[in-house]
Amino acid sequence: MMNHRKLRMGMIGGGPGSFIGAVHRIAANIDGQIELVAGAFSSKPEKSEQAGKELFLDSKRVYQSYDEMFEKEKQLPEEARIDFVSIVTPNHVHFDPTIKALQNGFHVVLDKPMTLTLDEAKQLDKVIQETGMLFCLTHTYTGYPMVKEARQLIANGTLGKIRKVYVEYPQGWLWTNFSEEENKQAAWRTDPKKSGVAGCMGDIGTHAMNLAEYVSGLKLDRLCADLNTSLPGRTLDDDGIVLLKFDNGASGVLMASQVATGAENNLKIRVYGDKAGLEWQQEDANSLIVRHPEQPDQIYRAGGNVPYLSSYALANTRTPAGHPEGYLEAFANHYNNFAKTLMAKLKGQTPEKEWLDFPGTEDGVRGMAFIEQVVKSGQSDQKWTKFEV
Amino acid sequence: MMNHRKLRMGMIGGGPGSFIGAVHRIAANIDGQIELVAGAFSSKPEKSEQAGKELFLDSKRVYQSYDEMFEKEKQLPEEARIDFVSIVTPNHVHFDPTIKALQNGFHVVLDKPMTLTLDEAKQLDKVIQETGMLFCLTHTYTGYPMVKEARQLIANGTLGKIRKVYVEYPQGWLWTNFSEEENKQAAWRTDPKKSGVAGCMGDIGTHAMNLAEYVSGLKLDRLCADLNTSLPGRTLDDDGIVLLKFDNGASGVLMASQVATGAENNLKIRVYGDKAGLEWQQEDANSLIVRHPEQPDQIYRAGGNVPYLSSYALANTRTPAGHPEGYLEAFANHYNNFAKTLMAKLKGQTPEKEWLDFPGTEDGVRGMAFIEQVVKSGQSDQKWTKFEV
Amino acid sequence: MMNHRKLRMGMIGGGPGSFIGAVHRIAANIDGQIELVAGAFSSKPEKSEQAGKELFLDSKRVYQSYDEMFEKEKQLPEEARIDFVSIVTPNHVHFDPTIKALQNGFHVVLDKPMTLTLDEAKQLDKVIQETGMLFCLTHTYTGYPMVKEARQLIANGTLGKIRKVYVEYPQGWLWTNFSEEENKQAAWRTDPKKSGVAGCMGDIGTHAMNLAEYVSGLKLDRLCADLNTSLPGRTLDDDGIVLLKFDNGASGVLMASQVATGAENNLKIRVYGDKAGLEWQQEDANSLIVRHPEQPDQIYRAGGNVPYLSSYALANTRTPAGHPEGYLEAFANHYNNFAKTLMAKLKGQTPEKEWLDFPGTEDGVRGMAFIEQVVKSGQSDQKWTKFEV
């Protein structure tokens, strides 16, 4: 039985210069439920050491590889050992550390997409099911309180039967070719050995698809993709549009681009039912617009003191209305819910239903299926490709 | 040679209760270049009379049919006779009055879409070319000054080579079934005998397609459509998404819906090139957002006193910046440019290039081709359908 | 008894290059109730002639002075004579033509502010009361449908007892000194002989004050002004802030500036009661935001088909929701309501209550009182100056 203490986290990846590693650490820090105590931050030992030092870690728990971390941490007394790992490496280094973590008894938070291939994802899923370990895949955007509110409004019937889903994720940061020196992330994101069969669709298309399914409560059934590679020298898609059909007959579209020159990161979703419609976008993340026919539009607002919000939105908000929370708090909500669930599990308690609302292995496997099938559809002359997991 | 006077307009359609007839009249009124002097406002004589009276027309020039109008007006002395007709009937009554107007020597302003079928549109086009009569098709949205500015920015290379076009037109007004009593326009818009082979795509999809070609300066080459009929009892599409490929290799998407419950009329276009991107939407019609990488975003603002705007934007603006002009002024810009061009023509003068920038027969024929081929693509299992005129 | 015909308007001022003259003509044109048939457009005869020609007027009714216009028009048969004049001259040429128009039997639409001094305004008011002539003062902004909606919401108690009014009118166009050649309007606006004792406060402060009283339904009781003249060589205020106290005890502030560098014309009002608050601004003129505690914010939207709007908003809207109407339509609403009321009057009919909702002599006199007392308060060391008419 776990003592009353913070959870102990080890990190894999996230060395000097990593964007997403720093984000994961902030997300783990915010709510004071988790302490980072160990890490294998880079495949280059001196980089791992540097990171460990910057993070004020005990140098004995800064490892040269994740294999070493698993081995050494397992030998520590339970009182000291890490509870879970946070894996923030490029896509091609997701499968191996995750499966080893699980098999060595460490729970896992993993950056998306789940793996390099659908096949790997299914293998991971199997291990997760078999071991009963806790697994969180950080599809950031479902951590926003107003995204959770949107899901609840649809689940409780406010929009009626869903007919239409528009989801879009326009970015412009790959508008031109960068050298690896100029932009390290651009380098691996456009390298199929590290990213997998998809570029833009794997990086952000999966987020959009995950958001669409999460908010609408529907499951994707068929798709029709037009993928583009806009710059000479690139091998992966940097842009694409995908027609969607859902299991209830609703239709939709997913637009994702990394060559929408000048665009930042304004993920947006609109869902229309036979009673009402709603709209959310990251640039105005604390608002959720709900439109009923023949009535004034409504703006639902995030805030811990907002009486009309669902328990899911409220449980994922730290401040009263008007104190904007953003991307890092959305990310932190996944860590916080994972942590609370894990603590409950370790204490033999039942977690609250709101805590369980973080993305996991099903999201991961469906995301990998999306990547494989969107690429397949992009290459097909047929309009529709069945979405199969 | 025309005297110095206002142009004289006759109207066909636009009787009591017509939305678009009233809009055309306002658009013709605003700039004081045109006077409405005659009309055949309805196929029901008493309705036509009622409209003529409400509009303060001489009852002798309120006709029971457009055939009567053409015949009687032709017999008037040139000093009194109408110069042009404005045709604002449902789609199935576009071809006949237009061709008769042209053949009787009256210039034409016609509401879109051009005709009921592509074949009719081509016939009209031929007559227009042969007679040399002036023809304006009221694709409203290219009348907005900031839409014209967007076109000029792309034409002058500010965005570089165009890679991507997103255009969307979400409406919600057909979210449920209405009786004809409840909503007269809904009735004919969903009737294939009056609307043609497409519903939503004919009504607003054509506007979106026209806007995409106008702003980008590109021509549509291929398309892939997913059309939907969302309500029982409807025979025409009320919603659809169309993947686009343009003649320069750029790709895009066109989203149009009339069942986006709660949505009003926020036509929006985004275009991305290899140097910059831009964004315009009707709800913020007097702004044009331009995004250059690594620079602050720019907001171009409409206004007659704005020194950085193109001559096209300035020529279509009546007030200084900050005095919002809207839909009716955009509509009026087409009438005003048509009127100035017609006056120049009638006086044997050369029109300014800015006046010639109103939609005409090419827009009309391409719009009808879009309607036919988007329906064809919607029925096809093949991904891509060639866009042919 | 008036025949069934359009009203006939004569214009005073508004010659070549006039901004506000062109706006008045468009406003009179839009709804097809009024025809411009005569004018004395400039004190320079050749300018008046030029304007008359550009406007397609009969040269016999283009006059060299308003005195001539009144004299000649009076001699015309009632069937031809103008019904009213529209006076769009600089402030120092308001009193004389207005009083002569009234005394010669012509109704009047007058640009604001009413006169050069409060004393003149009271004299005019007296003549208007005595003659029973119809008088409209074009305080543009109360013509917006959502401003009318705001007034109705407050009148019907939706906001409860009003506690607070914020009104602001930031412009930047006088941010630097212009020569008369560069900016003719800037020249007379900064000349006390032509503008009166106030600059910014007369030009736009009066609009803001009028809007505050119109929307809130309250009357100004005391004020405390800080007026500024920001540029060397100017003699009138170009900026100021005024603390307000209203007759019900509510407080407020009025901010007006013409040196808010970069600002356009975004007049904005916020009103807070003990039940709810509301917010309107010209840059988003077709929306009215209403905020109730502990409920989602509401956005009321303009549109002729919007069932929840008041009869006042609906009567001043020409298009369905989502077809933005703007400044010119707001202006036109005053002309249209004035015209409908005048027609009813001339036909011995009772005007609808919605038509009577245009600004008149009380607005004018209070506006002039505001100008005089805001200047007085600006010069006073005492905090509060009583607002007296």
Next chain:
Amino acid sequence: MMNHRKLRMGMIGGGPGSFIGAVHRIAANIDGQIELVAGAFSSKPEKSEQAGKELFLDSKRVYQSYDEMFEKEKQLPEEARIDFVSIVTPNHVHFDPTIKALQNGFHVVLDKPMTLTLDEAKQLDKVIQETGMLFCLTHTYTGYPMVKEARQLIANGTLGKIRKVYVEYPQGWLWTNFSEEENKQAAWRTDPKKSGVAGCMGDIGTHAMNLAEYVSGLKLDRLCADLNTSLPGRTLDDDGIVLLKFDNGASGVLMASQVATGAENNLKIRVYGDKAGLEWQQEDANSLIVRHPEQPDQIYRAGGNVPYLSSYALANTRTPAGHPEGYLEAFANHYNNFAKTLMAKLKGQTPEKEWLDFPGTEDGVRGMAFIEQVVKSGQSDQKWTKFEV
């Protein structure tokens, strides 16, 4: 000399149910530079214990009073002892713990306003100067990166000479009377024994005044206040408007309200110079609008990868553009800059200039002077009251 380790923080106040205590802890957590190791969270021992347990503290370092904390912590070896305290109690419990902390050798982060009276603030200031201890006063809003950018743009002359400052802070949460059970914060905020002589002006007016001076780089010289107490039973102001004059002759206005029914927390500032203007508001915290005459408006955007931003904005941003950071990150920036400066100090190093940009004793004393003089001005019949520190 300090070892390479995190800073150790003790907290005073912030027990169960405290809004601002939780905010301070999150702010201290985010960047991983600080660990909370001790606390005296409540004057009620069981509440303090409860908080300590929830925060996973060693129960030996959860104290029953701050006096006890100072005494016991001082006895700990330097290796274990707290470095600084974070004081988050109501205003009347600011002076005593702060002065004792300083005198016992603990640096201080203190919630604003600094003290209950100006006199206390000056005493504290003197002790801070004499002891050379580090002191941070958490005026949250100057922690936003785009607020820092605004200050830098003005400092580097982009706006020219400043003429006008509009700052506003509308809240609605005190729109009605709450019992202490309903709203604990409302209770002490409206109690002069706990809040001091001002209510709204002390709570949020000081934030607005601090923001105005920080961004403009100007110092307040005179003021003219209209303060209001809107509800029966209240003794302190819940609303007010203050005319401002700055040391360079610029004028301005400060609007603050807690009875702006329905308003959340949208602090906003606009500054106009003789070359350009700028605008920032908390609801769109990651944008800074800059307006130059005769050029497109510019939107500066927060983001760690934005090349045109100043070093001050960049040093206070954690994510690339488009990943919204908010209120908690702004708060954390003060903690992070305080922590980096303190670490440098403890290591005998020179802090970077960007780290030193956090609010301190001068802000605190000026804030208290503002509170006293705004109340005095509110009671005065004279227009202007000199601002004296």
